[in-house]
Amino acid sequence: MIRTRILGTGRGVPPKVLTNHDLEKLVDTSDAWISERTGIRERRVLDESLTTSDLSAEAARNALDAAGVAPSELDCILVGTVTPDMPMPASAVILQKKLGAGPCPAFDLSAACAGFIYGLGMADAFIRGGQYRRVLVVGVEILTRVLEWTDRNTCVLFGDGAGAVVLGPEEDGRGLYSTHLQADGNLWEALYQRTGGKVKMAGRQVFSQAVKNISSSCMITLDHNGKTAADVDLVVAHQANLRILEAVAHRCGLPMSKFYLNIHKYGNTSSASIPIALDEAVRDGTVSDGMTILMCALGAGLSWGSALYRW
Numbered sequence: 001m002i003r004t005r006i007l008g009t010g011r012g013v014p015p016k017v018l019t020n021h022d023l024e025k026l027v028d029t030s031d032a033w034i035s036e037r038t039g040i041r042e043r044r045v046l047d048e049s050l051t052t053s054d055l056s057a058e059a060a061r062n063a064l065d066a067a068g069v070a071p072s073e074l075d076c077i078l079v080g081t082v083t084p085d086m087p088m089p090a091s092a093v094i095l096q097k098k099l100g101a102g103p104c105p106a107f108d109l110s111a112a113c114a115g116f117i118y119g120l121g122m123a124d125a126f127i128r129g130g131q132y133r134r135v136l137v138v139g140v141e142i143l144t145r146v147l148e149w150t151d152r153n154t155c156v157l158f159g160d161g162a163g164a165v166v167l168g169p170e171e172d173g174r175g176l177y178s179t180h181l182q183a184d185g186n187l188w189e190a191l192y193q194r195t196g197g198k199v200k201m202a203g204r205q206v207f208s209q210a211v212k213n214i215s216s217s218c219m220i221t222l223d224h225n226g227k228t229a230a231d232v233d234l235v236v237a238h239q240a241n242l243r244i245l246e247a248v249a250h251r252c253g254l255p256m257s258k259f260y261l262n263i264h265k266y267g268n269t270s271s272a273s274i275p276i277a278l279d280e281a282v283r284d285g286t287v288s289d290g291m292t293i294l295m296c297a298l299g300a301g302l303s304w305g306s307a308l309y310r311w
């Protein structure tokens, strides 16, 4: 049976750090409130002179190097983002040019914080269907450009970053078992950014929807594969709020020790958070052969999903 395997991972995170103490000077907040209510201590901010495709290129080059795949070998480039370089063309084609990739299809995918899981699902269909052999999936966001820096309800939460994976077919039992994607457009007003506007969020509503839907999605994915929480070795979840992950852990019977956490360093990087966390977990040795990895996310849409992967 052909499965989609992650051949290499990479990330690009800007060097500039914005701490909770820095934010105390901008809005009526405190390091104690932010870290206790969210788990975030600092986040990264991309230099004004750089763009989404620049950050994507850094993550993509690292993933291509790790995979031993040349840009010219890519059959498809998929970029999950809600903060593209420009409305048209897609950031994926600008990335294609920066990488020096061939004339393969390249497009953006808008599913907010679920963008990486959605991208993984699409790439998996392409690969298992035999259409493409080498697919680059990037999750990238520069949300600091679209935040209202006077709104403490949102500006303390988000950060910039990019993560990437290079995917290809595998027949030895390893790889992606399944992805499960969902959306409920009735709830779009809970989290949105109007064209030219700033991010608006009904925090408590998104919080409770995130706990409910991420938990149920994880259970659907485990059931679908005949697995239980006990079979999961590592959870690489979207890093939006530590308390969301604690509630999901409780509901799904997954100990927090199985969750890879880096929210304290980067805040919520939306579609980038899972591939950044996965890359860190691979490079710091947390991930090892044979591990069963559960990935899950929820974001604007509301859109959510999960995936089960055997390393």
Ligand code: UT7
Pocket (backbone or CB within 6 Å): 028, 029, 030, 033, 034, 037, 038, 113, 152, 153, 156, 191, 202, 203, 204, 205, 206, 207, 210, 240, 241, 244, 268, 270, 298, 299, 300
């Ligand atoms: O990435 C995908 C989508 N995003 C999420 O998943 C985020 C989901 N939501 C959350 O993570 C949380 O709802 C927040 C972190 C946004 C807010 O935490 P909360 O515990 O739900 O706080 P709250 O909105 O209920 O506000 C509690 C209080 C309010 O004050 P009053 O009305 O009780 O006087 C807020 O005004 O905390 C206040 N508050 C703050 N205080 C200090 C809100 N933001 C801040 C702040 N600093 N930055």
